[in-house]
Amino acid sequence: MTGNDVREKFLKYFEGKGHTIVASSSLVPHDDPTLLFTNAGMNQFKDVFLGLDKRQYSRATTSQKCVRAGGKHNDLETVGRTARHHTFFEMLGNFSFGDYFKKDAITYAWEFLTVVLGLPEEKLYPTIYKDDDEAAELWQEVAGVPAEKIVRLGEKDNFWTMGDTGPCGPCSEIIYDRGEEFKCSEPECFIGRCDCDRWLEIWNLVFMQYNRDETGKMTPLPKPSIDTGMGLERITSVIQNAGSNYDTDLLKEIISAVEKLSGMNYSDDERGFPFRVIADHARACTFLISDGVLPANEGRGYVLRRILRRAVRFGKAMGIERPFLNELAAVVADLMGEAYPEVVEKHDYVKQVIRNEEERFHETLHDGMKIVNDILNKVKAAGGKQIEGQDAFILYDTYGFPLDLTEDIAGENGLAVDRAGFEKAMQEQRDRARSARQDAGMLAGQEIYAEIGQKMGATEFVGYDQTTARASVIALIVDREAVIEAGAGQKVEIILDKTPFYGESGGQVGDTGFITKVGAKIRVVDTKKAFNGLFIHIGEVEKGTFSFGDFVDAAIDEERRKRIARNHSTTHLLHKALKEVLGEHVNQAGSLVEPDRLRFDFTHFQAVSADELKKIEDRVNEMILANLGIETAVCSMEEARKTGATALFGEKYGDRVRVVTMGDYSMELCGGTHLRETAESGLFKVITESSIGSGLRRIEAVTGDGVINYISDKEALLGEISAVLKTTPHELARRAEGITRELKEKEKELEALQARLAKYESQSIIDRVREINGVNVLSAQVTVPDMDALRNMGDMLRDKMGSGVVVLGTVSEEKVNFVAMATKDVLDKGIHAGNIIREVAKAAGGGGGGRPDMAQAGGKNPAKVAEALEKAYEVIESQVG
Structure with a gap:
């Protein structure tokens, strides 16, 4: 079986x-x-x-x-x-x-x-x-x-x-x-x-x-x-x-795949430990990513990153040097896809996320080993016997080095690791994470909503079909406490038995408007939805008094609701267009639907090109102008799945779900408010496209009159720029090209002038060379604009000297730079440019390093440059003494 x-x-x-x-x-x-x-x-x-x-x-x-x-x-x-x-x-x-x-x-x-x-x-x-x-x-x-x-x-x-x-x-x-x-x-x-x-x-x-x-x-x-x-x-x-x-x-099939990748045979004893780790972690990574978790430096993404990198590290220990974990996602999908179809549907996406993280970790491991070596050198130089727990934790937290790896490396160097200090740092991070989770959301005040919900039941939402409703007050909350009445000037949360106000959820902001009765009015500035179906109307009593049990009239701001619906419906069109243009791996990872704009976060691994953005924008506008009918229907989750409706990562759906269909183009599960036809959106315009994390992109856009306002602003800006450049908007590109050409010519002239000045300056300082134990040394402050020019002058002086060491410093716009260069013949005498520049830069409040023959550094204190350059003679004397 x-x-x-x-x-x-x-x-x-x-x-x-x-x-x-x-x-x-x-x-x-x-x-x-x-x-x-x-x-x-x-x-x-x-x-x-x-x-x-x-x-x-x-x-x-x-x-x-x-x-x-x-x-x-x-x-x-x-x-x-x-x-x-x-x-x-x-x-x-x-x-x-x-x-x-x-x-x-x-x-x-x-x-x-x-x-x-x-x-x-x-x-x-x-x-x-x-x-x-x-x-x-x-x-x-x-x-x-x-x-x-x-x-x-x-x-x-x-x-x-x-x-x-x-x-x-x-x-x-x-x-x-x-x-x-x-x-x-x-x-x-x-x-x-x-x-x-x-x-x-x-x-x-x-x-x-x-x-x-x-x-x-x-x-x-x-x-x-x-x-x-x-x-x-x-x-x-x-x-x-x-x-x-x-x-x-x-799990056996995953372990067999690891055998093929590593060329090693599995055994059920301690030698099989890395096989078991990789098999387990391959399943965890595949399912977590399928459910919308992405590698990150905090929260759930941080745990995923740790699991993924732990598996990669064990693979490397088995001799697998290339990215391999992404290949195991296919084995997991084959094994478990029948029971959990999402791992098959998301397979290409999962594989790409894992591969990207594997490649990043290979680079991180390389960089991390440099940090490990620096820590080891620091401990040995101080005569220490262990790596401090805080250092071990930084390696673990920042570079993905598990404690046992740090202990192995330390042991190879005759050192221990301060485990107690590591555990203390780890516990402090756990405490911070726990505190952040407990502070999240509305949970701090949920108890009062739970109590009201148990007594009064959930709010009936009638806002899909109505913009006004006659309702009764089932709770009033002032300063987080339930009250019998609230009067003029008081900030209040009012809960009704029914409401047309949409409570913020699914990325759509809450409605605003008014709740009134004879002689009294509340301005509602926001509406939230509690976990148990209560709608919390947040506002201020502008006049009169409201009491528990009052019958009231609730009316939303209809124009604002229409603008929100315009952006929400267009978000569905955008989601579908992204899949068409970029690929089926695209999934919604978050959204914000406001009256004035929409923001859409989605999974994708590279910047969206200008050509792709235009195709996406054109496709959305095409669907808007097609005036597709927008229909909603409530059905079981199973029925929705069979029809192919798109469900979103991380969303919790009940037994009955609401399906929003736009013609035969888009079908999504959604509880938000929408237009009746796509043409009501007017137009769609992308404002920005950017990265918000590993494998995550964000598009911000406007619709309807927002597009008109955006174009008007752009036209005004073009007019201002044209006036400054003394041209017309139509000639702006040609004028900019001309100015760019002129600037490049001026830059060439400036570079030639700087080169002549540098040559002149180098001739004027070459006679300051000192001889220290048979090594020619020149250390001087020069006037050049940046590090490139400083290196060029260093090359020039070193070649003129023929044999010796050149140390130069410069200050440009309060920025301090140093460079040290040595001819090959003096390296055998103990000269090391990297060590020289480290000490020189330190004297000016900076740091840096490099190779024995060439090194560079930065400083923080311009007033200390002369003193730092004088320090070079002492350092060189200690190297060749």
Whole structure:
């Protein structure tokens, strides 16, 4: 039975038990900045368990892709060293939302393992929470497990909590006995007494039956729920009688590909460690990039970069010198594409991102080794015995050098690494990252919205079809506190039972307008959408008083909404045009839709050429002028996928989705507001195209009257420039060409003049040569405009001297430059231009270096140039003394 078979049998079994098969959510959690990556099957149902979200089903089953690397759940450093740890893995799960409870959960688990998968009952041992007598009775009653085989453990092992407060409950783990041959050396080797490979946890059943408050008190939940998780890799290793997860068909093909790339054979001992790391990391990189994560220096992108570079480093250690990890993405797609079609659809894109990062890391490693050598030299020169932890962390953080690599290099040089200092620096960075995640979004004040939502329910949005609505006030918030009324002059957040105001989401800004009643008015300056469907109208009471329960009239700024819709609809056309012109690898990576402009971020690996931009612009305008009808429809996610609608990276979609179609040209999932026909956009004009990160580009553009204003501004600017250059706009290009020609001629004349001046100056200072222990030395300040001219004068003086050392300095526009040159015959006497210039520049507050025969540097203090040049004689005397 293959791993794919196990996954399919699991989902089909639970579907047969009334569960809805729910697709895996993205590895990038939506609306949860406290979580780095999706790391468990229950993540996508968190709001359901908390009572903040409702689904059309009360039973669900999933095969969830997960990543544990970075943050609290971080298995990165243990990957490859153990038989079970992974950065990427799949979690099979079945869930009950107030439907069935312990008895059915135990029944289903036992039946699936023993009947569907055929595992021998005698090899299965359930563990339970020490006080959970109900679970103990059920294991005996339902599964026929003898009491002596049921293992009671404490809170650490068998009690699950979502956090310090909230839903919690006992859990029951199912342990598989792999047999005597896997027994450890402990005399009492058994579950709960050791952690050896004999006793393998394969399934965890969480019985969510309590709510824990701030005091630690637990009260029974009115509707207990079930959350279970079983690692696909683990259960497959049991079914296939594999020694480790890496010996299953889920990973063996990737390891075989690494064998071919490296020319080395895999073994399941320590020698196979790099194979296992690369196989695991290839899966993690492929899936993370498919879900929209890109290598970066912070957050999720930083973790991806670490994983990717770690794999590359192990490849290099195995002798693979060329970029190779990108080739393994194809193996991953072949293995897992049926279950997760996104890795096939995004394959070319994933491969390009990985290759770009590999090439960048090869360059970084080369540069990093220079830094390592500088650190080693610094430590040795000071008589030290270890590399400081902060230095090791900089190597790790900036150059992607894992600590063990720095320790290996240090050991080869007879040095140690300050591990404690490294860990301290690492912890400080984790604390900063955790703080940033906790501060993100609206979470700081979410508690009040959660409370209102539980009492009053979500806001009904009627703004797709209406610009006004009669509504009632269900909450007023002033200074983050719910109030009964708000009066004139107060800044307020007002929540209605229904609203035509669009709440900021999906890149579209929130609506503005007015909320009124007789004798009272609120000017709404922004509208936000809370996590639980409440629409938060932010504004100020301009007159009168508003109270809880008031009936009010809500009216948006219609003209502003129309301009926003113009830009949003055009964004869809732009997305499609980018794919047509640049390729299907293009995907939306972010957007901002405002009344006056649109901003669109997308995946692409190089600057968009002027010709490509024109094609994109022309194609969008063509679709605008075609006056395509814009239609919206609500359907299931599965139906939307079948029609080919484009879903966006990282977006969270519910069971029912809104599809926006523009003729037969564009079809996207979108919750925003749109035009009725594309011609209402008027015109489209790209303002800028730029890079915003590795593999990410940004286009900013305008539509409608924004295009007219842009053209008017350009015409005015052309007029101003034409007036300055005393020509007409039509003759501007020819006039600019003429001025450019004149400037080049003047530059040539200036260079010739500077060369003559330099020759004259060199003749006037050549007689200042000193002899130091048989070496001719000239150190002088000269008047030249830049480093190029300084080097030219150095060449001239060195050639005139025939034998010796020339050290020159210059100050131009407060910028200090130095150069040192030596003829080849004096190098044997100990002369080193790089060392000379380093000391000279240091005396002027700068730094630099170079080769023995030629070096250059910069300084910061013009007043110290003469003193620094005099220093050259001392340095040279020490070299030849």
